Amino acid sequence: MTVSVQEVPGVGSEEPVHQEPTGFWRRYIFSVDHKMIGRQYLLLSAAMALVGGFLAYGLRWQLAFPDTWVPGLGFIGPETYNVLITMHGTTMVFFVAMPMLLGGFGNFLIPLMIGARDMAFPRLNMLSFWTIFTGSLVLLASYVVPGGAAAGGWTGYAPLSARPIYTGVNWGLNLWLLAHAIEFASFLMGGVNFLTTAMTMRAPGMTFFRLPLIVWQELTAAVVFLLSVGPLIAGAVMLLMDRIAGTSFFVPAGGGDPLLWQHLFWFFGHPEVYVVLLPAAGLACEVLPVFCRKPLFGYRWIVYSTFAAGILSFIVWAHHMFVSGMDPRLAMPFSITTILISVPFAIMVFAMIATLWGGSIRFATPMLFALGFLAMFICGGLTGIFNGSAPANIPLHGTYFIVAHFHYTLLSGVFFGGFAGLYFWFPKMFGRMLNERLGKVHFWLTLIAFNATFFPMHFLGLAGMVRRISNPLQYPSLEPLQAVNVFITLSAIGLILAQVPFAFNIVRSLRAGEPAPANPWEATTLEWSTASPPPHDNWGETAPAVYRWAYEYSSPDAGEDWLPQDRLLALKP
Amino acid sequence: MMRWLPENISTYGGDIDALLSLIYSLTVFWFFLTLGLIGLFLFLYRRRDGRRAAYVRGERPAEAAWILIPAAIVLVLDLWIDHRGADAWAKVKGHIAPTAYRVRVTGKQFNWEFLYPGPDGKFGTPDDLQLDNELHVPVNQVVHGTLTSKDVIHNFFLPNVRFKQDALPGREVEFWFQATKPGKYEIPCAELCGFGHSGMNGTLIVHTPEDYQQWVKERWPSQ
């Protein structure tokens, strides 16, 4: 391939959007800098992960040792147990996974990777963070209002959630709805910002098919979110009306229909899975070629697969409702679309595997986590085939098989994809290197504990253990399997403890880590061509121009095994 | 893995188990193929001094075929699974054979109510009998049930029958099954229904024909 200077249309970011602030408040708290906002999102996500992890610990303890004193929590009755599962799900999906994978990485990476100086709407960006921050406070406040926090499951199925009498929770569930509304508002602002930035502020030469994959996947996630959340917002308004204004949208006694809530919820709920999953896959896609020193295999095919997954995600939602009482004639069409969605994800997985072929693979910590994501995601994807087939779903629906499946897909995205990204970009974000040895300890402990926790859940689910029960010993058929539950709980505690080396690593590195060079991994995308951490306006005097795609590793045209996107090669004679 | 499933005691459970086995075999195959390839590549292509990685972008059709052809195979297998599944689904959810045995199942916080029509076979007559959490059925007879709920959504789950269906307030769902083996089996509620969800568990009692006659005689002695 001949590398040449190309005259390519680009938009360019012509002016520095704002001045570097000097005061503490403007710099660290009410910052409009996408890099600071990205880090704020990551911090919020980590704080909420502590809450969500603590809830997981409480509910797992109750399952292993029912009705015993939980160290740190006390006795957990069935009411509290329902609060734990509801708030665990809500916290992890909406206040950990999304702020981390979209708010954190999206904000930090998109402007840097497209060569912009900031987001299109920096003040809106700040507002989006402080909006979700408020949403988190509302969610936390719901624990302390009279009646306690929401206990209707993270899916909030009506009529259980539509009338306080059914759960005994009044204000807690209203605040839970309010926290969702605020969270959605925040990500609507974020999504608008992501899309506008990428559409209008790419550096000269940064054509759409030169964008790094993570940008594509963040953008697809943003579109999918923007276009799917509306009906659920409408549904949430209706549910709130049911709770406080006496309407009966979802209550049959007043002429409503509970199935409507499920349709509105899952019309958003399934696309939401890809809102979380696609950025996680994108992070792994960025890391793999760097540590294989090899171009990402089939870049365009992955982009097309991402689109296909995003589009298909709008017509699969009823697979969550095969046994809900919906028209059985809908089941097979939705079963077919659901199983079809395995094709784009298969292409992504095969492309990642093909990237490994013929590489020169370095096993640094980000690479280990990216490989971990790949392996765990394959497991989660394969168990999805069981759930997606309507008849096979009948015995599995609502059991621990489902719990295992979505932890293998979503949690693998957050843990393995997210940590791959964090270990990879930490030097860029904070200007310090992380300790590799601690990182590897963290990886292996996490990998083992993750599988020990979630793999046995498949067996429990097949054996008929249903979700959301607080005491398996109430079921004679589950008594012989209690040892499995104990094993899972111990593994889950191990999984939480496995994060200690990570926390220690972060603190240690921030205090006394080795200063990071601009491009410690010898990577090609634009963010590595500026300092670590980047200056306030990202690029200093001259913003970069782009001459090639994002994955030019081991190119025969260059002596080194990497060619940055913005490096201009002399024309060949 | 399949041995974790509880014993199948229904006529259509075998179809579902066969489908689960089929999917299981296919997924196990792909699991070992993909993870095996990953392991193999990680070993073969680990970094070694002086060796440069291959420059393959995988965008030309000849290269992309390496990922597109396996994906096409996945597509064919998917359609095969759905083809097989359509029959099983139609069997479970489709036409219900005429039967003398009818029962109304109503979920409520936090019990299953079973309403038996009694010897006259009609609901709404004085010989109706309601039992909490006990579903008595004769073996080898089609059971035609009507499922609903009084308050919130419950889920009527018969693990051994491989049947599961939400009980919705305001709607009635017809279902059927045919048990093939006498015994006692659980009927857990599989949808979060409130603080008593855990432990909401009925019993399916499948009687031999003689036992069933005996049970009917005890319940409706005047007949």
Place this chain on the structure above:
Amino acid sequence: MEAIATLPGAAAAHRGKVGIWWFLASEIMVFGGLIASYIISRMGGPGWEAEAHHLSVPLASLNTLILLTSSLTMVLACAAAERRDLGGVRTYLLCTIVLGLAFLGIKAFEYSGKIAAGILPGSAPFWSFYYTMTGLHGLHVLAGIVVNTLFFLGAAKVVRHPHRVEMGGLYWHFVDVVWIFLFPLLYLA
């Protein structure tokens, strides 16, 4: 092409337009979800027409006329901003604000009449949808009035950045379009 370089804020105007359209796309889904729920609920059960006949078509027609006219004044405000016509921007924005307030006033009159007659959100499924749909729409009108008021107060600055009025206008017209559908859905069908 020389003229282009001297045009200030062309890039910002473009960004603003793309951003606001993405926002409107998500808003279409919010109202779309609500309207879809209403349509399928209404088609699924009888007895809704009788309830709908309690509503006053003349009053709603007047409100429709008001909102359509406010869209006209809004678009004239945008045109005035592009001409850097400060007086025109002020006049037309004020008209839009007053018309918006008139819409809400008539809406409030309609609500109070219904409430006085004992018709509450929980009275029947039709009224649940009526209050929820018009209420959510009314909140959007209110938000538009707030935005327009901010433009009105900062009109001197706005004429230097005419694209801001255009963004506000896109939102205002969207709210108008939603009402164009709510009117037949609730009052005429």
Place this chain on the structure above:
Amino acid sequence: MSSDKAHAAEISLERAHPSYVGIWVWLVLLMVAGVLASRLPLDHSAVVTLIFAIAAVKAGLVALYYMGLRFERGVIYAMALVPLALVVMLTFLLLPDFVFHHH
């Protein structure tokens, strides 16, 4: 997508404004037509079809001329039309469960 420069050129051309007042007259006439149509002594479904067709024309006029869609490029159209298509799809897929089912 073409560049900002092209877009700026578009703006600088002082695009010919449509007659905003003319559009408004049309909108008001259509509104009156809609109200009158709802009183027509026709089959109910015909009336409903008619008034929603009129509403769609009104919405189209506002979108095309007041919101300037007429002068936009494909991407902006997609942002308006894709959500509309999704709403229509959602409505149709909800029909079996809420309209065609038998209690």
